[in-house]
Structure formats: C-alpha cells, structure tokens
Amino acid sequence: EVQLVQSGAEVRKPGQSLRISCKAFGYRFTSSWITWVRQVPGRGLEWMGRIDPTDSYVNYSPSFRGHVTISADKSTSTAYLQWSILEASDNAIYYCARGIAVDGIRWFDPWGQGTLVTVSS
C-alpha cells in the first residue's frame, strides 16, 4: 500500500527551529515529487513547495521561499520540512503529498496524515 507517514505534533517557542518528516512506503521514492501544503486551522490549503527526491531539486512557492527549507533523503525515503526561526504565524497543520505526473497530467495522491505545529511563547 502506498502511504506517507508524517512525524508527530510539535510544540515550539517563537524563534526556535524545527524539522518535521514525511516517510514514504509502498513505491519507489525517487519516482515522484513530494509536495508540502500548509493549512492554518479553519482555513484553506496553501501550496508551499515540492522536491524531486531524485536530485533534491526544490521548487518553492514565493510565499514560503526563504522561510522554510524542503529536503529529502533517498536512503530513507523521507522528505523534510524545516524552519530555522519559527514565528507565531507558523501555527498550522502541515501535509505532505505524493505528486504524480503521467503524460503531463498531475495530481497529489496520497496525502500524509498531517503534522500539527504549535508555536507559542
């Protein structure tokens, strides 16, 4: 079964750093991009960026570039999302999703279960 399993909920203070993970099972990790999506509680979905695990090329949304870093480790089939300096506005649920592309047709499937990040002093 293809699935993405994310790391557990995290609580941090503003200014601290954090790295959350997304581990892939059931498919060849380098065959698909991994995308990260933010959801502020009660709000919609925002695309943050994506990584090609083959060569770790990253494509960031302008809204998130410079604030987060997306990376991947082929040896463990795991993608990461990290912050060097967390802000209160980073309070959200973060989802990873497998980006599938076939003949120019693209979609996300499956999604991870989500990681809740709480930033509070």
Add this chain to the structure above:
Amino acid sequence: QSVLTQPPSASGTPGQKVTISCSGSSSNIGINTVNWYQQLPGTAPKLLIYNNNQWPSGVSDRFSGSKSGTSASLAISGLQSEDEADYYCAAWDDSLNGWVFGGGTKLTVL
C-alpha cells in the same frame, strides 16, 4: 485570497444534486487539468477527482468533474450525510510555476 475561486459554502438535502464551481485563469485551469480533493472533518485531504473528470480507485461515481475554459465544476449526486466535508479544487499554474488551490467549499447536508 486564493488564486482559484470557489464559493465558501454549499448545501443540499439527502438525495439532491449539488454543484461546486472553481474559477481560474488562462495560466492555470485554462491550460492545465483540474483536481478535486475532499477533506472530511479532522482528516487529511483525499484525492476525489483528477485530470478534470477521472475517478481514483475507490471513489464513488456519485462524484463527477468537468472543465470548460477557465472554470471547473464538481457535481455530487445522490447527496449523503457522509458527503459533509470541505472540497478543494487545484491546478498547476504556469505563470506562478506552482500549484494553486481554491479557497475551499464547505458542503452541508441539511
């Protein structure tokens, strides 16, 4: 402000048909396919429709998608209480070189 525009809410009674719209532009829906995701309360989004009108394995054919020009629609027929969820459209945007989502539509089954 989302790049793709959806109505914030929709509602219907059991058995009815409901349609949710998604409006975009020539750089996203106009030239790329549209996907729809269903997010049940407290859960992660799930792929509902891909490539404008294709069903992933396991998705009911009560859900159908269509696209015309720079707009897309999701129709849900034979509405059931378990369809209460948030629905999001998404498409790749060639100008932004990234994915864009609609703001989401909260479906209520009365």
